[in-house]
Amino acid sequence: MDTKRTGKRNTAPTEHSGAPRAVDHGTTAAFFLASFLLWEVIVRIFHVPRYIIAPPSAVMTQMAARFTDIYKHTLATSLETFVGFGIAVLVGVPLAMATAFSRFLRQTFYPLAVTLEMVPKIAFAPIFVIWLGFGFGSKMVVVLLVCFFPILINGVFGFTSLPTELQYLSRSTGAGAIRAFVKIRLPYALPQLFVGFKGAAVNATIGATIAEWIGGNAGLGYFISMSTGLFRMDIAIAAIIVLTALGLLLYGIVLWVETKMIPWHVSQRARINATGSA
Amino acid sequence: MCDSITLYGVKKVYDSRNGPVHAIGPADLSIRKGEFVSFLGPSGCGKSTLVLMVAGLLPPTEGEIRIDGVVVNEPRTDVGIVFQTPVLVDWRSVLGNVLLQVELRGLDPAQYRAHAVELLESVGLGEFLKQRPYELSGGMQQRTAFCRALLHDPPIVLMDEPLGALDAMTRTRLRDDLEKLWLGSPKSVLFVTHDISEAVQLSDRVVVITPRPGRVEREITVDLPHPRDFDVRQSPEFLGYVKDISDIFMQYGVI
Ligand SMILES: Nc1ncnc2c1ncn2[C@@H]1O[C@H](COP(=O)(O)OP(=O)(O)OP(=O)(O)O)[C@@H](O)[C@H]1O
Ligand SMILES: [Mg+2]
Numbered sequence A: 001m002d003t004k005r006t007g008k009r010n011t012a013p014t015e016h017s018g019a020p021r022a023v024d025h026g027t028t029a030a031f032f033l034a035s036f037l038l039w040e041v042i043v044r045i046f047h048v049p050r051y052i053i054a055p056p057s058a059v060m061t062q063m064a065a066r067f068t069d070i071y072k073h074t075l076a077t078s079l080e081t082f083v084g085f086g087i088a089v090l091v092g093v094p095l096a097m098a099t100a101f102s103r104f105l106r107q108t109f110y111p112l113a114v115t116l117e118m119v120p121k122i123a124f125a126p127i128f129v130i131w132l133g134f135g136f137g138s139k140m141v142v143v144l145l146v147c148f149f150p151i152l153i154n155g156v157f158g159f160t161s162l163p164t165e166l167q168y169l170s171r172s173t174g175a176g177a178i179r180a181f182v183k184i185r186l187p188y189a190l191p192q193l194f195v196g197f198k199g200a201a202v203n204a205t206i207g208a209t210i211a212e213w214i215g216g217n218a219g220l221g222y223f224i225s226m227s228t229g230l231f232r233m234d235i236a237i238a239a240i241i242v243l244t245a246l247g248l249l250l251y252g253i254v255l256w257v258e259t260k261m262i263p264w265h266v267s268q269r270a271r272i273n274a275t276g277s278a
Numbered sequence B: 001m002c003d004s005i006t007l008y009g010v011k012k013v014y015d016s017r018n019g020p021v022h023a024i025g026p027a028d029l030s031i032r033k034g035e036f037v038s039f040l041g042p043s044g045c046g047k048s049t050l051v052l053m054v055a056g057l058l059p060p061t062e063g064e065i066r067i068d069g070v071v072v073n074e075p076r077t078d079v080g081i082v083f084q085t086p087v088l089v090d091w092r093s094v095l096g097n098v099l100l101q102v103e104l105r106g107l108d109p110a111q112y113r114a115h116a117v118e119l120l121e122s123v124g125l126g127e128f129l130k131q132r133p134y135e136l137s138g139g140m141q142q143r144t145a146f147c148r149a150l151l152h153d154p155p156i157v158l159m160d161e162p163l164g165a166l167d168a169m170t171r172t173r174l175r176d177d178l179e180k181l182w183l184g185s186p187k188s189v190l191f192v193t194h195d196i197s198e199a200v201q202l203s204d205r206v207v208v209i210t211p212r213p214g215r216v217e218r219e220i221t222v223d224l225p226h227p228r229d230f231d232v233r234q235s236p237e238f239l240g241y242v243k244d245i246s247d248i249f250m251q252y253g254v255i
Helices: A011-016 A025-045 A056-065 A067-101 A103-107 A109-118 A121-132 A136-160 A164-172 A177-214 A220-229 A233-261 B047-054 B094-103 B109-122 B138-150 B168-184 B196-202 B230-234 B236-251
Strands: B003-016 B019-032 B036-040 B062-067 B079-082 B156-160 B188-193 B205-209 B216-221
Touching (some): A056 A067, A056 A233, A067 A103, A067 A136, A067 A177, A067 A220, A067 A233, A109 A136, A121 A136, A121 A177, A164 B079, A177 A220, A177 A233, A177 B094, A220 A233, B019 B047, B019 B062, B019 B188, B019 B216, B036 B196, B047 B062, B047 B156, B047 B188, B079 B138, B094 B109, B109 B138, B109 B168, B138 B156, B138 B168, B168 B196, B188 B196, B196 B236, B205 B236, B216 B236, B230 B236
Parallel strands (some): B036 B188, B079 B156, B156 B188
Antiparallel strands (some): B003 B019, B003 B062
């Protein structure tokens, strides 16, 4: 981003980057372990039927026993999720840029997009199944849709909220639109763009899962709905855990890229200068 | 031609949601080449508005501004602007922020590096080149902003209450820094402030502006030797200027 930042990285964010999240990992791990243990014990003591809830031990057993199935479905869901998210970024960011720059788009496309944002995107899923079939395409498009809107809307917001004085500064240098964009408007918008990416990352696996329920023949969502149909809670919960891990992976990647791209942003540094800068 | 900036009946009326706001004018005035002129007036009298109009960033409602005889009708690139707040970007170092001035102009920052470092050293920031703005104090941020405004060596410098947001001690120091910078390379300076002694210390001429809508109440030529150090500031002449100007604001009930 910053052409000047070629040498050593600024030390402050590096030193402190872990600080806001500086939790005692031991305590967290112990708590999780204890919760699973409690779950196991309750299910056993009260003889909860296996079709109501399965204990963690049974879930683990199925995770291993049904590994090939879970692996296959995970691959399908991952593909839908990552491709849908990726295309949403590739389409959403340039469209947000265009919308921010073009008065015409702001008056036509943008209100339409905001209206569509209000529609539960999942409602389109059956239509996509008819258009694109039961396979990869219809699921990927649902993921694309649920990711696209947070990216577009946060992008437009980011690109249009440059403080007046920074605009004055760049105008007083006579900088053309492109140079002003690259040097000021884009880096200024990055934190807001990442708000959109994170929102999209949260939506992505939800979109994939529900799209698979509605009409699919593969994927973890499909696998969960099949398993619950057979009252196999152990398998369903195993699939849910993998799905959660998938969601966390995507979100984690976005967070990682964020710390690399905007280490200077308030959200990324522990030490906030009390005097603040404009 | 020795006039640098000339205002002919310049007036600004803003259209706001609650109807038109007459901010300033009509004002007639001229600033000579190399002259340091302060605009002194109470809050809201249209000082920032005037600075923006001179910079070509805001069109006047009436009247005309000329720089070197040319009507200002688009942003002027031969001015350096210091805003009321530092307006630095967090993704660049102190040096990078100063160099932004030339990078936005499409110039090669490598060629201006030495000059930028020199400017930053002259205001005591030599050891902070690599720091980010958020790692600096408010006064250091504002000094960075001074350097950015001067890097391209503009013949005209516009400063909108550059010391306004600082504490009294830092203000006094930066005031001296500013005087030194200006004595080092005289430029036409339009300096906005609401601090009377600051205006008297720095200026060749103080333009006193009335409360909104701002009008030029009086122009006072300050005839004191530079640098106006501590001793000069205690002199009866210096204090006389301060009193004269205070009396004007007293009449308006501003102080
Ligand atoms: N964009 C705007 N739209 C409407 N009114 C404005 C706008 N900018 C300024 N004004 C009005 O114009 C008047 C002058 O504003 P200006 O910012 O020029 O004052 P100022 O002398 O710089 O004050 P201060 O010393 O507090 O910075 C104010 O009354 C303000 O309400
Ligand atoms: Mg102002």
